[in-house]
Amino acid sequence: MVYKMTEEERRDLLDKIGSYKKEFEGRLSPLDPLDPERPAVFISVGGGELGDLAVTAAKGQYGGAGGGVRTVAFDRYNGFPAQDAADASEVFDMKNGDLLERYIKKYVPDPSKPHAIYMEVEMIDTHRAYKLGMDEGYKVMSTPYGPLVCMDRHATKLMFDRLRLERADWAYANNDKEVHRIAKDFGLPVIVKPVMTSSGHGTSIVKTGKELEEAYAHAVEHARGVGDEVVVERFLPGLKTMGTEITQIVVRHFNEHGKIVNSFVPPIEHRRPGATYHESWLPSAISEGAAERCKADAGRIADFMGGIGVYAVEQFVLGDEVYNNEVANRPHDTGMVTRWMLNMDEGALQLTSTLGLQINPFHLEIARQDVYGVAHVVLAPLEIKKEVKVLGWNASKLNHFQTKGVRGDFWYFGKPTAYAGRRMGMAAAFQPDLEKARRNAEIIAHLAEGCIEYGGRV
Ligand SMILES: Nc1ncnc2c1ncn2[C@@H]1O[C@H](COP(=O)(O)OP(=O)(O)OP(=O)(O)O)[C@@H](O)[C@H]1O
Ligand SMILES: [Mg+2]
Structure with missing residues (x-):
């Protein structure tokens, strides 16, 4: 469930973050030592590929329940990627706040015992998560209040302005007339976005005045039912041609002195031909100056929000200029490249930091020297109608990429159905x-797409 906020309520929320942070961080403590007799419980609310990274790390790095970390994963369908790796799982509609609360309490009846709750998906009842975290003492990470700011584009922009961080010029509008006025102020093109969405749903780039009304209607239609408000931004025309996009991951964690500090993943670079995540790589090819800016800005955001865990800040980079765009208080799609290119991937970083374990500088170093590592999405065919079964994939056929002299790898998620x-x-x-x-990443991706077999409708 999502609730519409007014501008005043958003400002009020931002005013309160400082006291929320103090209260929430005051309840956090390092986890030392891990105790197999009383394992810490790590719940991944959402068990897709990002949840899977965190859950498998509990086994791969910490010995699972026997080493002192018991994992639980939730998702809305059976056979989800993290399900087989987790010690326990539940299948239910995570947007239902009552069910979410009931299942969290099933695995963590006493919130004073070691645990961490990772909100892997966005589409949950954010107010219930807030209540569990702030009123009942549950460790909803990175913070229980983070999604209220990070999932609301207007609140996120107000936060950037409060922190005096560079961003594309923006304004909000509640009707056609206001959209026209803003477009006139900024000059075309502008980009019109719903207050609350992801993956480009409801977003339009508007080049002529005639298209403004349609863009406004389109944004409102996709706004997850949060009212008539849209955000209008000055479009950065050079971004696609001369610029690039970065995800700056910050890990807030306990250090060896029991203090919460920020550590930084090297900036992850990505490109998107369409609206959704397509490819990302490490290391990035941006200037040193820009990389320093990316880190400094993301660090200030993480300091403002507080808590412990992973923050992922989306930034646009043009030369040495950095424009902050969005913030996720969790691991990020583009960060999946860390699975190959960092000593500890973003899922393991989330698990480790949110449980109160230490992150050391080695974890955040690039694992493969002298190469670029590029991760590329492997998608189900666009021709699929409705939902179909996945019959399996042919691993030996896929390995033909090696005979083409391509050095690479494939990670199959094992989802039971596709659309x-x-x-x-x-x-x-x-x-x-x-x-x-x-x-080469694209060659492997396209080959992999041909190796997955789909069956009849579900
Ligand atoms: N002001 C802008 N100027 C130029 N390009 C932009 C601007 N805003 C967004 N874009 C482009 O559109 C993409 C999606 O924008 P944004 O991240 O704000 O939306 P989203 O729906 O939350 O997408 P996602 O969930 O995939 O991150 C950006 O990654 C960028 O390529
Ligand atoms: Mg984005």
């Missing part, structure tokens, strides 16, 4: 030359 464009896996390729690495 048009559903993400089924990730391809990765490694080369000293970035463009070659990008081409």
